[in-house]
Amino acid sequence: xxxxxxxxxxGVLTAMHRMNVASNNLANVTTTGFKPDIAFTVQRDAAxxxxxxxxxxxxxxxxxxxxxxxxxxxxxxxxxxxxELTGNDLDVAILGEGFFVLGDGGEELKFTRDGRFTLDxxxxxxxxxxxxxxxxxxxxxxxxxxxxxxxxxxxxxxxQGDRVFGVLQVASVPNRNDLVKIGExxxxxxxxxxxxxxxxxxxxxxxxxxTSGSDPIKEMMAVTNAGxxxxxxxxxxxxxxxxxxxxxNSFGRVx
Numbered sequence: 001x002x003x004x005x006x007x008x009x010x011g012v013l014t015a016m017h018r019m020n021v022a023s024n025n026l027a028n029v030t031t032t033g034f035k036p037d038i039a040f041t042v043q044r045d046a047a048x049x050x051x052x053x054x055x056x057x058x059x060x061x062x063x064x065x066x067x068x069x070x071x072x073x074x075x076x077x078x079x080x081x082x083x084e085l086t087g088n089d090l091d092v093a094i095l096g097e098g099f100f101v102l103g104d105g106g107e108e109l110k111f112t113r114d115g116r117f118t119l120d121x122x123x124x125x126x127x128x129x130x131x132x133x134x135x136x137x138x139x140x141x142x143x144x145x146x147x148x149x150x151x152x153x154x155x156x157x158x159x160q161g162d163r164v165f166g167v168l169q170v171a172s173v174p175n176r177n178d179l180v181k182i183g184e185x186x187x188x189x190x191x192x193x194x195x196x197x198x199x200x201x202x203x204x205x206x207x208x209x210x211t212s213g214s215d216p217i218k219e220m221m222a223v224t225n226a227g228x229x230x231x232x233x234x235x236x237x238x239x240x241x242x243x244x245x246x247x248x249n250s251f252g253r254v255x
Contacts, residue, residue, distance in 0.1 A: 005240040010068030012233035014041045015226045017071040022222035025214045033081075033093075033113030033185060034212040036219070040072040078176050083208035089151050090117040090125070093210040096202035098170040099187065102132040103141065109194050111171075111179060111187040115209050119150065125158060125166075130184050135169050137199065142166035154203050168204070171197040 021039040028034040083093035092115040094100070099111035116128040125134045125142040133141040136158075144150050144160045151159050156168035173179065174196055179187040189197075 002240075002244070005237060005244070007068040008233050008236035008240060010044070010070065012230055012237065014069040014071045015229035015233060017041075019223055019226035019230065021074055022219050022226060026216065026219040026223060029212050029214040029216045029219070031185060031212050031214075032116060033210040034214060035076050035078055035113065036212075036214045037074040037076050037181075039074050041069045042072050044068055044070045075177065076179070076181070077213060079213060081211045081213045083205045084211045085208050087207050088116075089149065089207065090119070090128075091115055091209050092117070092152050092156070092168070092204040092206055093208040094170055094202050095205055096200065098172045098200035098202045100127075101135045101139070101169040101171055101197075102127055102130065102186070103135050103139070104132045107191070108188065109135070109139075110182075111189065112185055113210050114185045115204070117152075119144065119146075125150075130186065136166035137169045139169070140166070142168075152204065152206050154206065156204050170200050170202050170204070172200050173197045 018039040018041070021037050025036040028036070078097075080094065080096060083095070094113060094115065099113060100115060102110040102112060104110075110130075110132060112127065112130075114127065114129060117125055117134055118128040120126045120131070123144050123146045125144070126132060127134060136142050142158050142165055144158065144165045148160050152168065153159060156170060157164045158166045158168065173189060173193050175193075178193045179189050182188045
């Protein structure tokens with residue numbers, strides 16, 4: 001009966017993990033350029049199989065039950081979402097694969113799909129949400145003359161008057177699963193991964209931003225399903241607890 005309690009507990013824990021992931025996706029349905037996560041669970045093998053302890057005797061019936069569920073690492077869905085018109089000259093949406101590359105003066109680069117840009121007090125093109133500098137294709141910040149209108153072309157050219165001050169770097173890495181979410185709609189990567197990045201050649205849509213990749217209906221259903229599984233699993237835990245109580249205090253009583 002303890003074994004059944006452990007199995008039920010593993011189901012509750014994995015359902016809670018799924019709810020946390022879906023809830024975060026749901027909270028970001030309006031976040032510009034947000035990429036939702038996907039929660040996966042796998043069935044665990046019995047301990048004797050999982051640890052390779054085949055020399056130890058076991059119960060065949062229990063081994064066929066497995067060892068419950070286990071949460072796998074979450075995976076980010078990088079599928080591009082559609083653009084939304086804003087009319088701001090320094091807003092741009094990536095039409096295809098890739099990320100804008102940001103820097104803060106240090107060696108570590110950050111990646112984002114959030115194309116809401118602005119000019120800081122020194123006329124550097126920066127991310128409007130993080131304040132980090134937007135880098136060009138040579139990993140250098142882009143600076144323009146103060147006080148004059150600035151626009152961004154479909155090819156990422158930062159234009160002021162008839163002069164191009166730089167081209168936005170739109171890059172990706174060979175394996176996007178190597179990118180790690182760090183908050184503020186940013187991704188980081190190990191130096192070796194960042195060094196392996198390549199230009200994607202994706203076009204941009206000026207005056208627009210990419211919408212969130214989260215589907216509110218899908219994420220609401222995921223939250224509801226996870227909540228249902230938590231309730232069922234908790235009820236099973238209560239049943240096993242009651243059975244153990246009866247076994248110990250009633251059936252196991254010595255008369």
